[in-house]
Amino acid sequence: MLRIWGRNSSINVQKVMWTVEELGLPHERIDAGGVYGFVDTDDYVRLNPNRLVPTIDDDGFVLWESHAIVRYLCARHSAGRLWPDDLRVRADADRWMEWMESVIVPSLRPVFWQLIRTRSEDRNPDAIAAGVADLARQFAILDTALADRDFVAGDSLTMGDIPIGCATYRYFGLNIEHPSLPNVEAWYQRLTERPAFRVQVMMPIT
Template sequence: MLKIWGRGNSTNVKKVLWCAGELGLPFEHVNAGGAFGVVNDSEYRAMNPNGLVPCIKDGDFVLWESNAIVRYLAAKYSNGTFFPTDPTVRADADKWMDWATSSIAAPFRDVFWNVVRLPADQRNDAAFRKGLEDCTRLLSIADKALAGQPFLSGAQFGMGDIPLGCFAYSWFGMPIERPALPYLKAWYDRLAARPAYQTAVMIPLT
C-alpha cells in the first residue's frame, strides 16, 4: 500500500494527499514534520536525507519532492488522464506545476505567515504587503490563462492544477483584500466542488 509522510497542513503534503484522493488510491498517511517530529529520525532520514515532507513509499519505491510525487502518481495510476500522454499537453501542465513552486511559493509564504502563522507582535507588515503585491501580479497571469480554458491542465482537470490549487484555498480563505480575478475564482470554485479537494485541502488554515 502507498504510504505518505507529512503533516496535513503543509501545502506540499496537501498536493500529494489530494492527488492520491483524486486517483482513488488506498494509502496510509503518517503525520510528520513540525510538531509531529519524525523527520529527524534515522529511519526517515534514510528515505529522505533532506528531512522534509512529503515523502512516499510505494512498494519498495521511495520518492520525495512534492511535484515529483504528483507526477509519479499521475503517470502510474491515472491511465493518462491526470498525466497526459501527448507531450505538448503534458508540458503545458508541467509548466503550471513548476511555476506555482518557483514563482508563487515565496511571496505566498510572506502573506500566509503574516496572516495565519505568526503572532501579531512578530508580523512583518512590509513583507506582507510586498508578498500580497507579488501574489496579485502573479495570480493575474493564471487568471488570464483560465479565461480561455477551464483548468490549468487544459480542458480537463489534471496534475497541472494541483500545486496552485493548494495555494488557492488559502488565498481565498485568508482575511485579506484580493483583486477581482474572476476566472481564477471560477476555477477555484470548480476545484472546491471536488470531494478529494474538500478532504485533503479544505481544512482549517494553520
C-alpha cells in the same frame, strides 16, 4: 500499500494527498513533521535525507519532493487523464506546477507566515504588503491563462491544477485584499466541487 509520511496541514503533503484521493489509491498516511517530529530520526533520514515531508514508499520505491511524487502517481495510475497523453498538454500542465513553485511560493510564503504563524505584534506590515501586491500581479497571469479553458492545461483536471489549486486555497483563505479574478474564481469553484479537494485541501489553515 502506498505509505505517505507527512502532516495533513502541510501544503506539500496536501498536494500528494489530493492526488491520492483523486486516484482512489489505497494508502496509509503517517503523521510526520511539525509538531509530530519524526523527520529527524534515523529511520526517516534513511528515507529522506532532507528531513522534510512528504515522502512516499510505493512497494519499496521511495520518493520525496511533492511535485515529483504527484507526477509519479499520475503517470502510474492516471495516464491519459491527470497525466495527459499529449506531450504538449502534459508540458503545459508541468509548466503550471513549476510556476507555482518558482513564482507563487516566494510571495505566498512570507504573507502566510506573517499572518498565520507570527504573533500580531511581531508582524512586518511592509513584508505583508509587498507579498500581497506580488500575489495580485501573479494571480492576474493565471486569470488571463484561464480565460479560454476550464483548467490550467485545458478542459479537464490534470496534475497541473494540483499544486496551484492548493496554493489558491491558502491565498483565498488569507485575510488580505484580493483583486477581481473572475476566471480564477470560476476555476477555483470547479476545484471546490471535487470531493477529493474538499477532503484533502479544504481544512483549517494553520
